[in-house]
Amino acid sequence: MKAILNKLYQHERLSKSEAKKILIEIAAEKYNDAHLASFMTVFMMRPITADELSGFRDALKELCVKVDLSSYNTIDIVGTGGDGKDTFNISTLTSFIVAGTGQKVAKHGNYSVSSQSGSSDMLASFGYNFTNDERILRTHLEKANICFLHAPKFHPAMKAVSSTRKALALKTFFNMLGPLVNPSSPKNQLLGTFNLETARLYNYILQDEDINYGIVHALDGYDEISLTGGFKLFTKNGEQIINPEDLGQKRIEQSEIFGGNSVADAAKIFKSILDGAGTEAQNNVVLTNAAFALKIVDETKSFETAFEEAKKSLFGLKAKQTLEKLVGL
Known part of the structure; x- marks a missing residue:
């Protein structure tokens, strides 16, 4: 997370794959509350990109408990x-x-x-x-x-x-x-x-x-x-x-x-x-x-x-x- 935060503090954006990876790691509870708060705060200070949002979404959909209600x-x-x-x-x-x-x-x-x-x-x-x-x-x-x-x-x-x-x-x-x-x-x-x-x-x-x-x-x-x-x-x-x-x-x-x-x-x-x-x-x-x-x-x-x-x-x-x-x- 430290490397990701440093990248974001330099006003860089995450790729879709990076965004997906970091959220999968967050779900695995690899980071403490301070890291999580810092990470979330970045996206309150500047607009999230389509790639970042898509990557986060892909991670959640991959990890979620799926139910089939398609019928x-x-x-x-x-x-x-x-x-x-x-x-x-x-x-x-x-x-x-x-x-x-x-x-x-x-x-x-x-x-x-x-x-x-x-x-x-x-x-x-x-x-x-x-x-x-x-x-x-x-x-x-x-x-x-x-x-x-x-x-x-x-x-x-x-x-x-x-x-x-x-x-x-x-x-x-x-x-x-x-x-x-x-x-x-x-x-x-x-x-x-x-x-x-x-x-x-x-x-x-x-x-x-x-x-x-x-x-x-x-x-x-x-x-x-x-x-x-x-x-x-x-x-x-x-x-x-x-x-x-x-x-x-x-x-x-x-x-x-x-x-x-x-x-x-x-x-x-x-x-x-x-x-x-x-x-x-x-x-x-x-x-x-x-x-x-x-x-x-x-x-x-x-x-x-x-x-x-x-x-x-x-x-x-x-x-x-x-x-x-x-x-x-």
């Missing part, structure tokens, strides 16, 4: 986190709404590092037991239309740096990696990024792969469609800026999607929305994200049609029932 045509809906906006759990709620429409969801997630409540915090608060048993995950998909892939159960490298990440309490390149390394390799993905540069890197990496994807970045900094302003959308068909008004939606205030100051606060909001008692702003944000997720799976579907499907899932309490089924299995 279900799943979608993952996940953001990088690290946007500092402290919203409620939009991507997780969106996942349950999408599952409530009948679409299979393989949600990849983790505990929060830089916000109050991550997807794993939320699922754990509802009593969900994390597992990497493929048989159990398939049962969840068949009976609840959704399964949850808790990152530390699948990624030894994530586990090796978890204490350092928690101590730093800042977004690191691991935030950028999470959405790219779902161990089930779903064929459909809606990914959110905390900055435009990461969105472009994702697009560069994913555009040659045999998957359907949408990458979103709200221009005011959210790693999801926030309806607080316009957002950039990348797909295999190109890129575009979309404003709430283009979708027939009202712009909302940041305070309207605040997630509270604790996991308990976030869980209360989560339950309220699933009960059909969310505010208009809360509902429209999750429904809009759900509609774009459904459009990724079927690009012939109009936004209006997808939005109506999502509404039926939410207000028909199918999304709520999906959560209840998942936790009860």
Whole structure:
């Protein structure tokens, strides 16, 4: 690690193979916390390259506990986190709404590092037991239309740096990696990024792969469609800026999607929305994200049609029932 750190301190970049090798060594717990913190800090001080991100991703995918869910045509809906906006759990709620429409969801997630409540915090608060048993995950998909892939159960490298990440309490390149390394390799993905540069890197990496994807970045900094302003959308068909008004939606205030100051606060909001008692702003944000997720799976579907499907899932309490089924299995 010393040689790698000296190289990085001289403003040099890692090749794809070097990046892969160093992350494999990190996963093997070859380095102490000081080395890990120094290594992660480098990529907070300058942009990560496509080769570096690709190399790190290749290492995690090579080392991960893989599960084969390919027969279900799943979608993952996940953001990088690290946007500092402290919203409620939009991507997780969106996942349950999408599952409530009948679409299979393989949600990849983790505990929060830089916000109050991550997807794993939320699922754990509802009593969900994390597992990497493929048989159990398939049962969840068949009976609840959704399964949850808790990152530390699948990624030894994530586990090796978890204490350092928690101590730093800042977004690191691991935030950028999470959405790219779902161990089930779903064929459909809606990914959110905390900055435009990461969105472009994702697009560069994913555009040659045999998957359907949408990458979103709200221009005011959210790693999801926030309806607080316009957002950039990348797909295999190109890129575009979309404003709430283009979708027939009202712009909302940041305070309207605040997630509270604790996991308990976030869980209360989560339950309220699933009960059909969310505010208009809360509902429209999750429904809009759900509609774009459904459009990724079927690009012939109009936004209006997808939005109506999502509404039926939410207000028909199918999304709520999906959560209840998942936790009860």
